[in-house]
Structure formats: structure tokens, C-alpha cells
Amino acid sequence: xxxxxxxxxxxxxxxxxxxxxxxxxxxxxxxxxxxxxxxxxxxxxxxxxxxxxxxxxxxxxxxxxxxxxxxxxxxxxxxxxxxxxxxxxxxxxxxxxxxxxxxxxxxxxxxxxxxxxxxxxxxxxxxxxxxxxxxxxxxxxxxxxxx
Amino acid sequence: xxxxxxxxxxxxxxxxxxxxxxxxxxxxxxxxxxxxxxxxxxxxxxxxxxxxxxxxxxxxxxxxxxxxxxxxxxxxxxxxxxxxxxxxxxxxxxxxxxxxxxxxxxxxxxxxxxxxxxxxxxxxxxxxxxxxxxxxxxxxxxxxxxx
Amino acid sequence: xxxxxxxxxxxxxxxxxxxxxxxxxxxxxxxxxxxxxxxxxxxxxxxxxxxxxxxxxxxxxxxxxxxxxxxxxxxxxxxxxxxxxxxxxxxxxxxxxxxxxxxxxxxxxxxxxxxxxxxxxxxxxxxxxxxxxxxxxxxxxxxxxxx
Amino acid sequence: xxxxxxxxxxxxxxxxxxxxxxxxxxxxxxxxxxxxxxxxxxxxxxxxxxxxxxxxxxxxxxxxxxxxxxxxxxxxxxxxxxxxxxxxxxxxxxxxxxxxxxxxxxxxxxxxxxxxxxxxxxxxxxxxxxxxxxxxxxxxxxxxxxx
Amino acid sequence: xxxxxxxxxxxxxxxxxxxxxxxxxxxxxxxxxxxxxxxxxxxxxxxxxxxxxxxxxxxxxxxxxxxxxxxxxxxxxxxxxxxxxxxxxxxxxxxxxxxxxxxxxxxxxxxxxxxxxxxxxxxxxxxxxxxxxxxxxxxxxxxxxxx
Amino acid sequence: xxxxxxxxxxxxxxxxxxxxxxxxxxxxxxxxxxxxxxxxxxxxxxxxxxxxxxxxxxxxxxxxxxxxxxxxxxxxxxxxxxxxxxxxxxxxxxxxxxxxxxxxxxxxxxxxxxxxxxxxxxxxxxxxxxxxxxxxxxxxxxxxxxx
Numbered sequence: 001x002x003x004x005x006x007x008x009x010x011x012x013x014x015x016x017x018x019x020x021x022x023x024x025x026x027x028x029x030x031x032x033x034x035x036x037x038x039x040x041x042x043x044x045x046x047x048x049x050x051x052x053x054x055x056x057x058x059x060x061x062x063x064x065x066x067x068x069x070x071x072x073x074x075x076x077x078x079x080x081x082x083x084x085x086x087x088x089x090x091x092x093x094x095x096x097x098x099x100x101x102x103x104x105x106x107x108x109x110x111x112x113x114x115x116x117x118x119x120x121x122x123x124x125x126x127x128x129x130x131x132x133x134x135x136x137x138x139x140x141x142x143x144x145x146x147x
Numbered sequence: 148x149x150x151x152x153x154x155x156x157x158x159x160x161x162x163x164x165x166x167x168x169x170x171x172x173x174x175x176x177x178x179x180x181x182x183x184x185x186x187x188x189x190x191x192x193x194x195x196x197x198x199x200x201x202x203x204x205x206x207x208x209x210x211x212x213x214x215x216x217x218x219x220x221x222x223x224x225x226x227x228x229x230x231x232x233x234x235x236x237x238x239x240x241x242x243x244x245x246x247x248x249x250x251x252x253x254x255x256x257x258x259x260x261x262x263x264x265x266x267x268x269x270x271x272x273x274x275x276x277x278x279x280x281x282x283x284x285x286x287x288x289x290x291x292x293x294x
Numbered sequence: 295x296x297x298x299x300x301x302x303x304x305x306x307x308x309x310x311x312x313x314x315x316x317x318x319x320x321x322x323x324x325x326x327x328x329x330x331x332x333x334x335x336x337x338x339x340x341x342x343x344x345x346x347x348x349x350x351x352x353x354x355x356x357x358x359x360x361x362x363x364x365x366x367x368x369x370x371x372x373x374x375x376x377x378x379x380x381x382x383x384x385x386x387x388x389x390x391x392x393x394x395x396x397x398x399x400x401x402x403x404x405x406x407x408x409x410x411x412x413x414x415x416x417x418x419x420x421x422x423x424x425x426x427x428x429x430x431x432x433x434x435x436x437x438x439x440x441x
Numbered sequence: 442x443x444x445x446x447x448x449x450x451x452x453x454x455x456x457x458x459x460x461x462x463x464x465x466x467x468x469x470x471x472x473x474x475x476x477x478x479x480x481x482x483x484x485x486x487x488x489x490x491x492x493x494x495x496x497x498x499x500x501x502x503x504x505x506x507x508x509x510x511x512x513x514x515x516x517x518x519x520x521x522x523x524x525x526x527x528x529x530x531x532x533x534x535x536x537x538x539x540x541x542x543x544x545x546x547x548x549x550x551x552x553x554x555x556x557x558x559x560x561x562x563x564x565x566x567x568x569x570x571x572x573x574x575x576x577x578x579x580x581x582x583x584x585x586x587x588x
Numbered sequence: 589x590x591x592x593x594x595x596x597x598x599x600x601x602x603x604x605x606x607x608x609x610x611x612x613x614x615x616x617x618x619x620x621x622x623x624x625x626x627x628x629x630x631x632x633x634x635x636x637x638x639x640x641x642x643x644x645x646x647x648x649x650x651x652x653x654x655x656x657x658x659x660x661x662x663x664x665x666x667x668x669x670x671x672x673x674x675x676x677x678x679x680x681x682x683x684x685x686x687x688x689x690x691x692x693x694x695x696x697x698x699x700x701x702x703x704x705x706x707x708x709x710x711x712x713x714x715x716x717x718x719x720x721x722x723x724x725x726x727x728x729x730x731x732x733x734x735x
Numbered sequence: 736x737x738x739x740x741x742x743x744x745x746x747x748x749x750x751x752x753x754x755x756x757x758x759x760x761x762x763x764x765x766x767x768x769x770x771x772x773x774x775x776x777x778x779x780x781x782x783x784x785x786x787x788x789x790x791x792x793x794x795x796x797x798x799x800x801x802x803x804x805x806x807x808x809x810x811x812x813x814x815x816x817x818x819x820x821x822x823x824x825x826x827x828x829x830x831x832x833x834x835x836x837x838x839x840x841x842x843x844x845x846x847x848x849x850x851x852x853x854x855x856x857x858x859x860x861x862x863x864x865x866x867x868x869x870x871x872x873x874x875x876x877x878x879x880x881x882x
Contacts, residue, residue: 001148001161001169009285010164010272017157018148051831068870069705069734075865076664079823079830084231084288088382088520089531090824095520096492110284117657119284125157130516135509137257137266138156140289141231146657146734198390215429216558216587222424223517226382226389235667235823236678237383242667243639264510277663282656293510293587295442295459303579304458304566311451312442345684362723363852363881369718370811373676373683378525378582384677404578411804413578419451431551431560432450434583435525440804529676529814530825536814537786571810576803589736589753597873598752598860605745606736672819672876698872707872713745725845725854726744728877729819 006112012123015104035108043100045093080143101126153259159270162251182255190247192240227290248273265294300406306417309398329402337394339387374437395420447553453564456545476549484541486534521584542567594700600711603692623696631688633681668731689714741847747858750839770843778835780828815878836861
């Protein structure tokens with residue numbers, strides 16, 4: 001699916017859902033199409049730490065600069081992805097659950113053919129559940145914002 | 148990614164994200180692994196119509212039967228997917244936005260290797276935005292429930 | 295339980311949960327203890343109609359007067375009870391579900407022995423589910439506010 | 442009310458609302474009708490601790506087993522009951538309030554006469570308020586899920 | 589307060605709160621400082637109509653152009669202001685209440701002295717209440733987004 | 736605007752938005768009209784501390800007494816103001832943001848000319864953002880309750 005993929009959000013989701021060797025190939029493929037991509041993983045019972053992990057990955061890769069403006073865009077894209085993660089309460093440890101996620105931040109036009117303004121997408125995919133081994137199921141989130 | 152895919156939620160997301168000829172192949176691939184799959188599309192400013200479209204597709208394909216129990220499981224999986232869609236307010240036309248979605252309902256174990264109880268996943272992927280052509284961006288949702 | 299019951303919220307819940315001949319006895323018992331009580335039933339896919347039914351019952355029984363102040367107290371007690379009813383989205387038909395409820399509005403001290411200021415409680419009990427016969431389960435809500 | 446009571450949610454609420462000697466009698470009455478019941482009490486400013494207390498009581502009484510499936514059903518029934526408790530924000534200490542609760546977990550058919558599948562109900566009843574003695578009012582919550 | 593006012597959000601609030609002859613003076617004062625301002629009023633039981641009224645005023649005044657990007661920024665600023673308005677459920681008629689508002693949309697730097705990127709603020713002020721004359725109290729909302 | 740201002744909520748907002756020497760003048764002006772006013776400031780990543788700061792200011796100024804009733808009214812007015820502050824999740828540090836606020840608590844009739852019952856308003860105004868200097872924008876909240 002990645003080869004034909006030309007939209008920002010789908011790229012963020014596919015990279016977040018990729019495993020092992022597939023990840024680097026997907027990231028490369030997205031970069032060749034002109035998208036900027038950062039990726040990472042995080043496990044926590046703290047929403048705060050998940051937000052910080054995504055922000056750190058984005059900064060390290062140069063997807064956001066020191067201006068508040070770009071970080072504000074990223075922050076709200078993260079919050080929107082976390083709504084898909086939380087599916088109601090935007091809480092983890094506070095409601096006795098934990099999450100292990102892989103995430104991708106992607107910058108580019110909404111659709112390749114559209115060459116419009118730049119947007120930012122945050123895709124998350126992983127497991128959520130009780131702090132007991134194996135007591136978890138999949139979860140995903142996608143947030144998109146204008147840059 | 149679909150070939151190696153052995154988890155319920157990822158299958159639901161990949162089928163929902165597939166386009167054109169890819170869809171049928173993905174559905175076949177999932178069925179060969181033992182998952183039961185229904186898929187469909189819906190566009191509306193009404194959350195109610197989106198819920199009804201998913202429920203109808205699941206019934207038509209025999210994924211839920213006439214018992215309340217299975218429909219209760221499906222309903223709450225849909226509501227959870229809609230949280231990713233709405234990212235806060237679980238409303239569409241009421242807050243002046245519309246959505247065009249493709250969705251997949253998948254039944255099977257959480258992970259192929261685990262052969263545990265049956266679970267149900269609802270994946271949604273599409274566009275959300277103002278009721279103005281082109282004023283939209285991608286959105287996705289995933290809900291998972293025990294059956 | 296009703297005989298020993300001396301607290302506002304429990305009375306509202308017990309009256310809302312009572313059926314048939316029990317209702318009138320419970321209401322009488324509460325009134326003898328000095329509580330003012332109104333009760334009613336409503337079935338709807340509209341939150342708006344449920345709110346209106348409770349407000350109408352309270353007015354008819356003289357539990358609220360024409361001043362905004364008392365109606366503001368009642369309104370917020372209703373909204374709080376509806377949170378227990380909705381358990382997340384405060385919506386019914388919009389998310390394809392319907393509710394059939396019995397409710398009670400009770401005015402009095404929080405606890406009989408405390409003779410403090412007057413408070414208002416709204417208790418709701420009934421069934422919520424899909425608009426399909428038998429596809430429903432119990433639901434309850436309790437809202438309490440100072441008067 | 443308990444004698445005639447034949448529905449899952451009402452039993453959970455009545456047991457949670459019972460005091461003193463009444464509790465054991467109500468639990469016995471429910472068990473004679475074929476329902477399985479666990480009960481307990483918890484006071485905390487931590488949602489997390491309330492969830493853990495209910496889960497522990499359910500496990501100790503054998504209402505859930507080691508499989509994720511049954512614990513997933515219980516967890517979501519708890520979360521729904523907590524919505525009635527929180528009436529908006531699903532937070533306690535974070536918004537400077539504390540709760541003291543009695544709770545009941547009940548497993549059985551939705552209605553005795555229906556002998557359908559097993560469902561699980563979580564009923565909670567108690568006091569919520571500021572961390573100041575006497576500055577509190579009643580609160581209740583009910584969550585129901587298919588097992 | 590308006591003369592010394594040099595921040596985006598405060599200007600949006602003050603203009604929305606101004607009455608009669610004061611409005612035009614406040615708008616002029618803000619424009620002289622370099623802010624772009626649109627203002628209007630709307631009364632409705634429909635969140636949708638309030639959103640549409642703000643969007644229309646912003647377009648008429650040229651604060652947003654035909655590109656999705658600027659309308660996306662405005663839309664989310666409106667949604668955030670509506671959270672202050674709704675204080676929980678982002679609903680009006682659905683929960684039997686109505687609102688009469690004056691609003692202001694302001695574009696400029698966050699603070700005059702900072703000459704950073706352009707941001708957009710939506711301020712709302714008015715009355716919310718039951719659909720009964722006089723049964724209403726004040727309400728306000730402020731949403732701010734990067735442009 | 737303050738001179739002509741005769742409504743409870745607008746006074747709370749204007750006092751919260753005032754700076755420096757303006758504050759005392761605004762408070763005096765409100766008191767001369769018969770309103771009771773308390774004011775303060777607080778910065779925190781903890782919703783809990785913001786609530787406590789407002790409650791403490793109200794008590795110190797004698798706006799609420801030792802009875803639960805008046806503190807219940809204040810508490811819910813604060814929670815409503817915090818909805819405008821949070822604009823969705825009612826969380827600060829948990830979602831990696833911090834707030835610096837000035838607030839005002841005002842008691843009086845809803846409108847001077849109406850001499851009806853006493854109501855309480857909580858107005859908040861300040862900055863919210865990432866825990867990085869300058870990465871913040873304005874925020875406001877208003878909660879109103881019958882006393």
C-alpha cells in the first residue's frame with residue numbers, strides 16, 4: 001500500500017504500523033515523495049511522556065523549529081491522535097491502563113497531487129491495556145493540523 | 148504489510164485504508180488467515196448514519212447475529228472508532244463538518260498466534276472537513292471489543 | 295431499604311427504581327420524612343425531551359418555581375444525571391440509541407439528621423439500547439445540586 | 442425492592458446502596474436467584490485506586506478469571522460506572538475532590554426471565570466532595586457490559 | 589482597558605464584550621494597532637449556526653481566504669471558544685438551552701511587541717440559558733490558533 | 736467598559752483581565768455597585784492547585800462561608816471556568832502544558848437592574864502553553880452558578 005500512498009495521514013499511519021525492516025523502507029519511500037518524516041517508540045502510563053516522546057522525535061529530526069508556531073501545530077496534532085488512543089478519557093495510568101506505541105510525524109502537503117500548504121500528521125499505533133502481561137489490545141490515533 | 152499481518156486491529160485498519168483493487172485482495176488475505184471480514188463505505192454529516200452503515204454491513208456479512216450480545220459488542224467498538232474520528236466532540240453536522248469513510252469490521256483472535264477468544268475490531272479511514280469541496284483532511288478510528 | 299432511608303440521593307434513586315404499587319408507597323414514605331418528591335417517566339431518542347419531561351414534572355409538582363434560580367439548580371442536576379445515562383457522549387438518537395426511563399426529583403436536606411440547606415436530587419433509572427426490541431440494558435443516573 | 446428484583450443492574454445498585462446488616466441479606470438473595478456477586482468499599486482521591494479495588498474484589502470472588510477477555514469486560518463496566526461518578530471530568534484528586542464508595546459487581550443474565558447470555562454489572566454508591574469533613578454529597582454509577 | 593491592550597486574545601474578548609457605540613471604537617483601536625478584526629452577533633439553539641455565523645463574518649471581512657488552511661485554523665479556534673461556551677457538552681438545543689452571542693475574530697501577532705507569526709483569536713460573549721425569557725446567564729469563550 | 740458594566744460575569748472577566756493599577760480600580764468600582772469581589776493569581780501545571788487558589792482567595796475575602804452549600808456553588812463555578820481553560824481535556828501537566836492565570840470571584844445579582852437572587856461568577860484569564868518560555872497563548876474561562 002505504501003508505494004501508491006500519496007497522502008499525509010496514511011503515510012503517518014503506515015509508518016507507525018510498520019514493524020522491523022519495513023519501517024526504514026517506508027520512511028525512505030515517504031521521503032522520496034518529498035515528505036519529511038520522524039519516527040519513534042514509547043511505552044508509558046503517562047500521557048505526558050507520550051507527548052514528550054513525540055515532541056522530542058520531531059525536534060531531533062528537525063520537523064519543528066524553535067518557534068512556538070510549529071510546536072503549537074505539532075502539539076495539537078498529538079492531542080488529536082491521543083483522542084483515538086484514549087477513546088473517551090484522555091488518561092492512561094489515572095484509569096489504570098498503560099500503552100506501548102510506535103509513532104510517526106510526517107510533514108508535507110495533504111495530498112501529493114495538491115501541492116498546497118504544508119500540514120503535519122501524527123500517527124500512533126500500538127497496544128493499550130491493563131498493567132498485566134498480555135492483557136492488552138491494539139489502539140491507533142491520527143491527528144492532522146495545518147502548519 | 149498485509150501479508151505478514153496477523154493482528155485484528157491492523158487488519159481492520161489496512162482494509163479500511165485500502166483503495167480500488169487492493170481492497171478485495173486484502174479481504175481475501177485476511178479470510179485465508181481465518182478472520183471474518185465485512186467492509187463498506189459511508190458519507191454523512193450524521194453520526195447516526197455512520198453507525199447504521201457499519202451495523203448493516205456487519206449483519207449482511209453475518210458477523211453479528213440477532214442476539215443483543217453481539218450487537219452490543221459491535222456497537223461499542225463503533226463508538227470507540229468514532230472517538231478517533233471526532234477527536235473530542237463526537238459530532239459531525241452539529242459542529243458543521245462532514246465525513247466520507249471506508250470501514251472494515253473484523254472478527255477473530257487478537258493475534259493469530261494466540262488463538263484466544265474472539266474479538267471484534269472496527270477500523271475507519273477517510274476524510275473529514277467542512278461541507279466545501281476540498282476543505283477536508285484524513286481521519287481514522289479503531290475500536291476493539293471482546294465478543 | 296426505603297424505610298431506613300434518610301438521604302436525598304438514595305431516595306431519588308429508590309423512587310426511580312421502584313415499580314408498580316411500590317412507587318406510591320415510596321413517595322409517601324419520603325414525603326412523611328419531609329422530602330418533597332415528583333416523579334414521572336419518559337422514553338425518547340432525544341436528550342432534549344428527557345430534560346423537558348423532568349422539568350415539567352418538577353414544575354407541575356411545585357418543586358421549582360418561576361424563578362430562574364431554582365430552574366438553574368434543577369437543570370444542572372438533570373445534566374449530571376444524564377452523564378450517568380450517557381456514560382461518555384451525552385447523546386441518544388445521534389449515536390443511534392434510545393432510552394426509556396423512570397425518574398424522581400427530590401428536594402430536602404442532604405441527610406435528614408443534618409437539617410442543613412435544601413438540595414435537589416434527580417434520579418433516573420431505566421433501559422438504554424438500540425432501537426430494536428429487547429436490545430437494551432439497564433442504566434441509571436444521579437445528579438445533586440444545592441438549591 | 443430486593444425480593445422482587447430480577448435484573449442485573451438493579452441488583453448491583455441495591456447491593457451497593459445497602460448498609461450494615463442489609464448487605465449480606467441482599468447478596469444472599471441475589472445469589473439464590475442465580476446471580477454471582479462480589480462487593481466491597483473504597484475511599485480515594487485516585488480513580489486508579491477505585492478501579493483496582495473493584496478489580497481485586499471481582500477476582501477474589503472468582504467473578505473474573507485470568508483471561509483478558511473477562512477482565513476487559515469488567516474494566517469497561519467500571520469505566521462506565523465512573524462516568525456516573527465523575528459526571529463530566531473522570532477525575533478526583535486532580536480536580537480537588539475525593540470519593541468514599543461501596544460497590545457491587547454482579548454477573549448473570551440481564552433479566553432472570555430471559556436466560557440469555559451472561560452480562561456483568563458494576564454498581565457504585567457513596568459520597569463525593571471536597572477533602573473537608575461533611576462537604577460532600579451522594580453519587581452513584583452503573584456500568585453494564587456483555588461478558 | 590482597550591487603549592493599553594496589545595494582545596490578540598484580550599482584544600477578541602473586549603470587542604466581543606463591548607456594547608453599542610463602544611464596539612466600533614474598540615474595533616478601530618485594534619485596527620490602528622495593526623490587528624485585523626471582524627465582528628458579529630448570532631442567537632441560536634444550533635451550534636452549527638453559531639459556527640456558520642462566525643465563519644461568514646470572517647470571510648466577509650477577508651480574514652480568511654478560500655484556502656482550506658486558513659479556514660481550518662479558524663474552525664478550530666471556533667471549536668475551542670465553543671468549549672468555554674458549552675462548559676462540558678458542546679451542545680445547545682440538544683440539551684434544551686439556547687445562546688445569544690456577540691463575537692469577534694482577530695488576526696495578528698500574539699502580542700504587539702513580539703511581531704512573530706500571525707495567529708487567529710475567536711472571542712465570544714453573551715447569554716446562555718433555557719428557552720424562557722430571562723432564564724439565562726452570561727457565558728464566554730476564547731479560542732486561539734496559529735494561522 | 737468597566738464604568739458602565741453592570742453584569743456579574745463581565746465584571747469577573749474584566750477584573751481577571753485587568754493589569755497593574757487597573758485591578759484595584761476595577762475592584763473598587765465593582766464594590767461600589769454592590770458586588771463582592773475577590774481576586775488573585777496562580778501559576779501551575781496542576782488543576783488541583785488552581786482550584787485551591789481560587790477557593791482560598793474566596794474564603795479569605797469572606798465570599799464563601801464554612802457551609803458546604805456556598806463552597807459547592809463556588810466549586811462548580813470554578814469547574815466551568817476550567818472548561819474554557821482546558822478546551823477539551825480538563826488537564827494541564829498531564830498533557831504537558833502549564834497555565835499562569837489571574838482570576839476574580841464575584842458575588843451579586845446577575846444584572847444590577849434585576850436585583851434577583853445572588854449568583855457567583857469565576858473569571859479566569861492568562862496564558863497557557865508548553866513548559867518553555869514564550870511558548871504560550873492567552874486563555875480565558877468563565878463559570879457562573881446560583882448561590
